[in-house]
Every structure is written in C-alpha cells, then in structure tokens.
Amino acid sequence: MHLIRLVDVHKAFNGLRVLDGLNLTVQQGEITVILGRSGTGKSVLLKHLIGLIRPDRGQVLLKGVDLARLPERELFSVRKRFGYLFQHGALLDSLTIGQNIAFPLQEHTSWPRSQIEEVVTTKLAQVSLPGVEHKMPSELSGGMQKRAALARALALDPEIMLFDEPTTGLDPITTTTIRQLIAETVRGLKLTAVVISHDIELALALADVIAFLHQGKILTQESPVSFQLSPLPEVQQFLKGEPD
Amino acid sequence: MMFARLLARLGDLFLGLLRELGEMAMLLVNCLLWLPRPPYRIRHFFGQLEFIGVRSLFIVALTGLFSGMVLALQAYYGFRKFGGESLLGGAVALSMTREIGPVLTSLMVTARAGSAMAAELGTMRVTEQVDALLAMAVHPVHYLALPRVLSGLIMVPLLTVVDVFIGILGGYFVGVMLLGINPGTYMQKMVEMVVASDLYNGLFKSMVFGLLLALISCHQGLKARGGAQGVGLVTTRAVVYSAVAILIVDYMLTALLF
Amino acid sequence: MKAKSTWGPEVKVGIFVLVALLLLAYMSLKVGRFATIGWRAGKTYYAPFASVSGLVLNGQVEVAGVEVGRIKDITLKDHQAQVELLLQPDLELRQDAQATIRTKGMLGEKFIELHPGTAAAAPLEAGGTITDTQSAVEFDEVLRRVPSVLKDIQPILSDVRAISQSLQRVIGTAEGEASLKEMLDNFQAASKSLSQIAKDLEQGRGTLGKLLKEDQLYRQVQGTMTELESAIANLNRFSTRLAQGQGTLGKLANDDRLYDQAQQAINRLNRVAQKIDHGEGTLGKLVNDQSLYDETQKAVKNVNQAMEGIKEQTPITVLGTIGATVLR
Numbered sequence: 001m002h003l004i005r006l007v008d009v010h011k012a013f014n015g016l017r018v019l020d021g022l023n024l025t026v027q028q029g030e031i032t033v034i035l036g037r038s039g040t041g042k043s044v045l046l047k048h049l050i051g052l053i054r055p056d057r058g059q060v061l062l063k064g065v066d067l068a069r070l071p072e073r074e075l076f077s078v079r080k081r082f083g084y085l086f087q088h089g090a091l092l093d094s095l096t097i098g099q100n101i102a103f104p105l106q107e108h109t110s111w112p113r114s115q116i117e118e119v120v121t122t123k124l125a126q127v128s129l130p131g132v133e134h135k136m137p138s139e140l141s142g143g144m145q146k147r148a149a150l151a152r153a154l155a156l157d158p159e160i161m162l163f164d165e166p167t168t169g170l171d172p173i174t175t176t177t178i179r180q181l182i183a184e185t186v187r188g189l190k191l192t193a194v195v196i197s198h199d200i201e202l203a204l205a206l207a208d209v210i211a212f213l214h215q216g217k218i219l220t221q222e223s224p225v226s227f228q229l230s231p232l233p234e235v236q237q238f239l240k241g242e243p244d
Numbered sequence: 245m246m247f248a249r250l251l252a253r254l255g256d257l258f259l260g261l262l263r264e265l266g267e268m269a270m271l272l273v274n275c276l277l278w279l280p281r282p283p284y285r286i287r288h289f290f291g292q293l294e295f296i297g298v299r300s301l302f303i304v305a306l307t308g309l310f311s312g313m314v315l316a317l318q319a320y321y322g323f324r325k326f327g328g329e330s331l332l333g334g335a336v337a338l339s340m341t342r343e344i345g346p347v348l349t350s351l352m353v354t355a356r357a358g359s360a361m362a363a364e365l366g367t368m369r370v371t372e373q374v375d376a377l378l379a380m381a382v383h384p385v386h387y388l389a390l391p392r393v394l395s396g397l398i399m400v401p402l403l404t405v406v407d408v409f410i411g412i413l414g415g416y417f418v419g420v421m422l423l424g425i426n427p428g429t430y431m432q433k434m435v436e437m438v439v440a441s442d443l444y445n446g447l448f449k450s451m452v453f454g455l456l457l458a459l460i461s462c463h464q465g466l467k468a469r470g471g472a473q474g475v476g477l478v479t480t481r482a483v484v485y486s487a488v489a490i491l492i493v494d495y496m497l498t499a500l501l502f
Numbered sequence: 503m504k505a506k507s508t509w510g511p512e513v514k515v516g517i518f519v520l521v522a523l524l525l526l527a528y529m530s531l532k533v534g535r536f537a538t539i540g541w542r543a544g545k546t547y548y549a550p551f552a553s554v555s556g557l558v559l560n561g562q563v564e565v566a567g568v569e570v571g572r573i574k575d576i577t578l579k580d581h582q583a584q585v586e587l588l589l590q591p592d593l594e595l596r597q598d599a600q601a602t603i604r605t606k607g608m609l610g611e612k613f614i615e616l617h618p619g620t621a622a623a624a625p626l627e628a629g630g631t632i633t634d635t636q637s638a639v640e641f642d643e644v645l646r647r648v649p650s651v652l653k654d655i656q657p658i659l660s661d662v663r664a665i666s667q668s669l670q671r672v673i674g675t676a677e678g679e680a681s682l683k684e685m686l687d688n689f690q691a692a693s694k695s696l697s698q699i700a701k702d703l704e705q706g707r708g709t710l711g712k713l714l715k716e717d718q719l720y721r722q723v724q725g726t727m728t729e730l731e732s733a734i735a736n737l738n739r740f741s742t743r744l745a746q747g748q749g750t751l752g753k754l755a756n757d758d759r760l761y762d763q764a765q766q767a768i769n770r771l772n773r774v775a776q777k778i779d780h781g782e783g784t785l786g787k788l789v790n791d792q793s794l795y796d797e798t799q800k801a802v803k804n805v806n807q808a809m810e811g812i813k814e815q816t817p818i819t820v821l822g823t824i825g826a827t828v829l830r
C-alpha cells in the first residue's frame with residue numbers, strides 16, 4: 001500500500017530545473033533509500049514530502065491527500081506525524097541539546113517534565129551521545145550535532161521518518177550504530193522511513209527499496225539486490241564511482 | 245528610453261514598498277491570530293522580555309541622561325534671549341516626555357535589539373532552523389516573531405519611562421547645578437507645563453514604535469536568503485527601515501495626537 | 503539542573519517592570535496635580551463674565567494670591583460667558599463677593615481673583631452666582647483708547663490758550679479787583695492740578711512714546727505736550743504778573759462777555775483736571791495707576807529684549823528649536 005506517492009513533480013529555482021517530472025512511491029512500513037549524485041535535488045525532494053517546498057507542478061500525495069495544495073494550517077497537523085532530520089542538523093542554537101530534543105515533546109505532548117527528561121536521556125544514549133544535555137549546539141562537533149538532531153527527529157517516535165544523509169561525516173563505527181538504530185526503530189515500531197544517502201553500503205544494508213534520482217527524475221526504484229544488477233549505465237556508473 | 249527605464253525603476257520601488265508593507269501587515273495579523281493560541285511559552289517569552297527590556301536598560305539610561313542634559317543646555321541658550329530661563333524645566337520635561345524620550349529610546353532599542361533580532365532570525369532562516377521549526381509543526385511566527393513583537397510592545401514604553409525620568413534628572417542637574425536656575429522655579433514650571441497626557445501620549449507613541457521596530461526586524465530576519473551576506477543585508481535593512489519608519493510614524497502620530 | 507548563581511530572566515524582568523511602573527506612577531502623580539485631590543469634591547459657584555477671552559478650563563481661582571479652586575466649566579449663557587468655579591469647601595463667600603479675571607504678569611495665563619466679600623453681607627450658598635464680576639482689562643484695549651482721549655483734550659487746551667492770550671492782552675486795567683481775586687484763586691487751583699498732570703505725563707511720556715510706535719499717535723502726543731507746555735508757561739507768566747500787581751484790568755472789568763467765557767472755560771478745565779487727578783477715565787488711570795505704569799515699562803523692556811534677540815538672528819540649533827516648538 002502506498003503511503004506517499006509523488007506524481008509528475010516539477011520544481012525549478014530561478015530557471016534551474018531541479019525536479020523535472022519526478023514520480024516516486026513510498027510503501028508503508030518500508031525503508032526507502034534515495035540515492036543520487038550531489039546536487040541532483042535529493043534534499044529538495046525530501047522537503048516536498050512535508051510541504052516545506054511546494055512543487056511548481058504535480059502532486060505530492062500522502063494517503064491520497066495532495067500536500068501541494070493543502071492550506072498551511074492543515075500542513076501543520078500533517079507535519080506532526082513526521083520526523084525530519086536536516087542535512088546539517090538545524091538544531092536551534094539558542095537552546096541546549098537537551099532542550100532541543102525536548103522541544104517537539106514540549107510542543108506536542110502534555111507529558112510531565114520528568115518523562116520528557118527521561119526520553120531526552122534515552123534518545124541521546126541511543127545516538128551514542130550520553131551526557132551532553134546541557135551543552136549548546138555550537139559546543140559539539142558537526143557529527144555530534146547531526147546525531148543530536150537525529151535524536152530530536154526520533155523523539156516523538158513519528159509515523160514517518162525523513163532522514164537527509166543521517167550518516168554523512170560519521171566514523172565507520174558510529175555509522176553502523178546509527179544504521180542499526182534506524183533499522184531497529186523503523187522495523188520495531190512498524191514505521192516508514194525515507195533516507196537520503198550517497199553511501200551505497202548503507203543503502204544496501206538498510207533499504208527495502210532503493211530509488212535512484214538522476215536529472216530530476218527517479219530513474220529506477222527497486223530492491224537493493226536488483227538495484228545492484230541494474231542495467232542502467234547511470235546506476236552502474238554511480239555504483240562503481242566512475243568519473244564522467 | 246532612459247525615461248521609461250526611470251519610470252520602471254520608480255514603479256518597482258513603489259511596488260516593493262507596497263509588498264513590504266503588505267507582508268508586514270500580514271505578519272502583524274498572523275501575530276494577532278497566534279496570540280491567543282497555546283502553547284504559551286512563558287519562559288521563552290520572558291527571555292525575550294529580558295533581552296529587549298532589561299539588557300537595553302543601560303544604554304537607554306545613558307542616552308536619556310545625556311539627551312536631557314543637552315536639551316537643558318540648548319533650551320537655556322534659546323530662552324536666555326527673552327529672559328525665559330525659568331521655563332527651562334518645563335521645556336526639558338516636555339521635550340523628553342513628548343518627543344525625545346519615545347524616539348531616542350526606540351532608536352536605541354532598534355540599534356541594540358532590533359538588529360540582533362534580524363540577525364538571529366536571519367541566521368536561523370539560512371541555517372534551516374526556521375525550516376526545522378516548520379518540520380516540527382511549530383509556526384515561526386508563533387515561536388519567533390510573536391514573543392519579540394510583544395516584548396517590543398511592552399518593553400519599549402517601559403524603557404521610555406526610564407529614559408524620560410533620567411533625562412529629566414539630567415536636565416535638572418544641568419539647569420539647577422550648572423546653570424544656576426532656582427530649583428523651586430525649575431520644578432514648579434515643569435509640573436505646571438507638563439500634563440499627564442503629555443506623558444501618556446509619549447508612552448503611546450513608544451508603544452507603537454516598539455511594535456514597529458520588532459515587527460520590521462522580525463520580518464526582515466525571516467526574509468533572509470543565502471548565507472552570512474544575506475543575514476548582513478537584512479540586519480542593515482531592519483535597522484534602516486525601523487529608524488525611518490519610527491521617524492515617519494512619529495510625525496504622523498504627533499500630528500494626530502497633539 | 504545545576505543551581506544558577508545569577509537571577510533568572512523572570513526575576514530581572516520582574517524587577518525592571520516594577521521599577522519602571524513605579525517611576526511612571528511617580529511622574530503621573532507629579533504632573534497629574536493629584537495633590538489637590540483633597541478638595542476635588544468642593545463647592546460649585548457660577549460667575550457670569552462679559553468676556554472670558556484667554557481663560558482656560560482647569561485654570562486657577564485665587565483669593566489674595568492663594569489657590570482656592572479651579573475653573574470647572576465655561577459655557578455661553580444669554581450672550582455672556584458663564585464660568586463654573588469649583589472651590590474648596592471651607593471657603594466662605596458672601597453676597598457681595600467679587601470675581602475679577604486677571605493676568606499673571608504680562609505674558610502669563612489668565613486666572614480668576616476672588617474677593618470673598620464683607621462679613622456684613624449675607625453668605626452666598628454653594629451653587630449661587632457671583633454677580634459682581636469684572637472681565638479682564640485687555641492691555642491692547644487700553645492702548646486703543648489713548649488717541650481718542652488725547653483728541654478730546656486738545657480742543658480744551660486750545661481754548662485755554664486762547665483765553666490766556668486774551669487775558670494777557672487785557673492785563674493793565676486797574677478795575678474789578680474782587681472778581682479778579684476770585685478768578686486768580688480758581689486759576690491757581692487749576693494750574694496746580696495741571697502742573698501735577700504735566701509732571702505725571704512727563705513721567706509716562708517715555709514709555710508711551712516707545713509703546714506707541716504709530717507715527718500719528720506719536721505726533722499727537724508730542725503736539726499735545728507742546729501745547730500743554732506753552733499753556734502752562736502762559737499761565738505761569740500771567741499769574742506772576744498778577745501776583746506782582748502789574749498792569750491794568752479795566753478792559754476786563756468792562757467786558758462781561760469775556761469774563762463769563764473765561765470763567766466757564768476755567769470751570770470746565772478744573773473739572774477735567776480734577777477728574778484726571780482722581781484717576782477717573784482711561785487717561786486718569788494712565789496717569790495715576792503706578793502698577794499699570796510699571797507693567798508697561800516691564801512689557802516694553804521685554805518687547806525690546808525680544809526685538810534685540812530677533813535682530814541678532816543667531817542660528818538656533820535643532821534641539822533648541824525642538825525645545826521651543828514644544829512650548830507652543
């Protein structure tokens with residue numbers, strides 16, 4: 001069953017056509033990994049899924065509802081069902097790490113403070129960042145910020161998780177930890193995830209479905225095994241890392 | 245050809261101005277719409293009150309002191325020409341309550357807090373923190389603009405009270421201690437010439453200015469694009485637009501109120 | 503959470519707001535004149551005036567220079583200005599109370615001066631009307647009347663001169679000594695009054711001259727003065743000669759018509775002089791009222807200073823201008 005379906009989505013910035021007739025389906029309960037070269041518009045695509053960017057043309061259907069045409073106010077209630085990890089973390093720099101992770105909980109739950117603090121501690125431990133609650137984001141390294149942001153995205157255990165390059169800039173050991181965390185969370189709670197990555201290994205290990213974005217279109221969308229065997233030259237070039 | 249281009253430029257400017265005004269009106273309306281809705285982030289709000297109010301206190305007190313003192317000197321120079329030195333206290337107090345207090349306070353708060361607001365929100369915009377708020381289903385107007393606009397509305401008048409009070413003290417110091425005007429006369433003329441509505445109209449003005457400067461600064465900040473350069477641009481704009489708006493609205497309000 | 507050594511934002515904001523509100527309350531009390539709240543619930547009286555030009559709501563009401571109330575309302579009633587006064591409750595007014603509109607100094611605001619009345623009269627209950635009122639004497643009104651008064655005096659003075667000249671011609675006859683004696687007495691009285699007037703006028707002349715910039719007016723005053731002076735000189739000469747017993751008065755004794763005319767003129771002159779001396783009429787006030795003279799001199803000085811200030815054309819700085827502007 002499709003949870004999300006993008007139909008013929010077009011998006012251009014100042015004449016630069018980033019998405020050019022893109023089609024994509026995301027199945028409920030699956031992890032979809034989107035691969036593609038840098039600058040092809042993966043981040044732009046992901047922002048379409050929660051209405052941060054609206055398409056110039058085409059539909060972004062969430063359970064049949066077109067987010068592209070949804071009024072701003074209804075978008076807000078839709079967004080509560082998502083967890084979003086930004087490519088650069090985007091932690092609120094006026095709050096401590098602990099406050100950042102507690103932020104969605106304070107906004108959308110009426111949990112008591114002790115419960116929120118407990119969740120913060122647990123999530124930070126899950127992303128291997130114990131005891132940084134009182135640090136400001138600027139006191140952490142880029143990779144640490146990314147993991148704290150991941151903890152924030154997971155805080156509400158959202159139905160649908162959108163991760164923009166969750167493992168970029170992390171060491172191999174932490175990368176594995178994060179990969180396992182995402183896999184466990186999604187499969188354990190029967191959630192849905194869309195993960196953007198350049199990392200082929202991560203994609204192959206994590207994905208149920210791999211979608212390949214090239215020149216504004218999804219060239220192919222298939223299981224990791226068949227993706228590796230894809231006859232498409234663009235895919236093969238990407239997999240082998242051959243220069244143009 | 246040249247002329248047509250000039251006209252087009254003028255039209256662009258005018259449309260740009262209209263768009264800015266429209267966007268600001270929308271921001272204000274949005275703030276009002278969000279105002280009654282929970283959650284009420286009290287701590288967060290107090291943080292803004294402190295930032296705009298308490299932390300501007302020193303600079304506002306300083307400008308108040310010196311503006312009162314220089315007013316006394318200048319008014320003395322003028323009044324001496326027709327033997328009206330005794331009116332000095334009233335002149336200083338009137339100028340402070342009606343004009344100098346509200347305007348200078350607002351300009352100082354613009355310089356100190358308005359610029360900071362624009363830079364902070366601008367940075368949040370270009371580092372995707374505003375997008376992050378949206379993604380967490382928190383409206384930036386509700387979380388970022390509303391507490392700042394509200395703080396501006398509340399704190400600028402209160403800062404003006406301090407500014408006016410210290411300005412009058414400064415005027416008293418110069419008038420009585422340095423220029424040797426009789427303290428009784430000075431106070432008497434002041435109390436006689438200033439009426440309560442002078443004070444309250446001045447405070448009303450500064451309330452409007454506080455709202456304006458916070459609104460403009462937030463609007464500019466949220467409009468930032470690009471990177472550090474974009475943030476710099478909107479910060480400059482926030483200060484310039486706020487200062488110009490304060491002076492223009494000051495004229496209009498003075499014409500209407502007094 | 504670790505204990506914070508400094509105060510949280512809530513406390514700081516709280517202190518700041520409290521201090522600012524206290525300052526606001528203090529300043530409001532100062533300028534709001536709530537100090538007079540003690541008799542805010544006072545007694546109300548009414549007073550009709552022919553003109554209340556310059557009088558403002560909430561203006562002061564004074565008895566002997568002490569503030570006793572405020573002007574609560576000014577309305578128009580039967581083409582007269584009806585002023586409602588709110589007076590402090592312990593002030594007792596009598597039926598013959600007087601209310602006068604006066605000005606504080608030359609440039610000050612208008613206020614109402616009350617004379618509560620004499621103890622002999624019946625008390626005036628609250629809500630009553632003070633009937634004995636006097637509107638402000640406008641300074642420019644006084645000035646406007648001066649030329650017409652001077653014009654009135656001029657023919658009298660020429661009369662006096664004509665008579666004294668005829669008299670001079672007839673001196674030399676030795677008859678009618680008794681009649682002359684009487685006339686002499688009259689003349690002496692008149693000349694004394696006149697010289698008094700002349701002295702007073704001389705004192706006032708500088709001031710008037712400066713004030714009355716109008717050329718015509720100035721010339722009139724000067725003409726009057728010369729005439730007055732020559733008349734007095736004539737009178738002086740005449741009386742000296744009479745006192746020394748010189749000349750003859752025969753013709754005078756024979757000509758009844760001339761004598762009657764002279765007598766009439768002298769009587770008229772005497773009346774005018776007396777009137778002036780007693781301070782009746784505008785000229786009399788001008789001559790006798792020392793306070794008006796002082797006020798005028800002060801005003802002229804102020805005006806002069808202002809003129810000089812304007813002439814200097816010194817550049818006024820921006821803040822000075824603001825200061826002056828808000829004083830409008």
Ligand SMILES: Nc1ncnc2c1ncn2[C@@H]1O[C@H](COP(=O)(O)OP(=O)(O)OP(=O)(O)O)[C@@H](O)[C@H]1O
Nearest residue numbers: 013014018036037038039040041042043044045087
């Ligand atoms: N707000 C924007 N305004 C203008 N152009 C934009 C905007 N956002 C993205 N772009 C352009 O769209 C293209 C795609 O950008 P995007 O960030 O989606 O790339 P990406 O696939 O995520 O690359 P990377 O893997 O490096 O993150 C880029 O050329 C970028 O310049």
Ligand SMILES: [Mg+2]
Nearest residue numbers: 042043044087
């Ligand atoms: Mg990207």
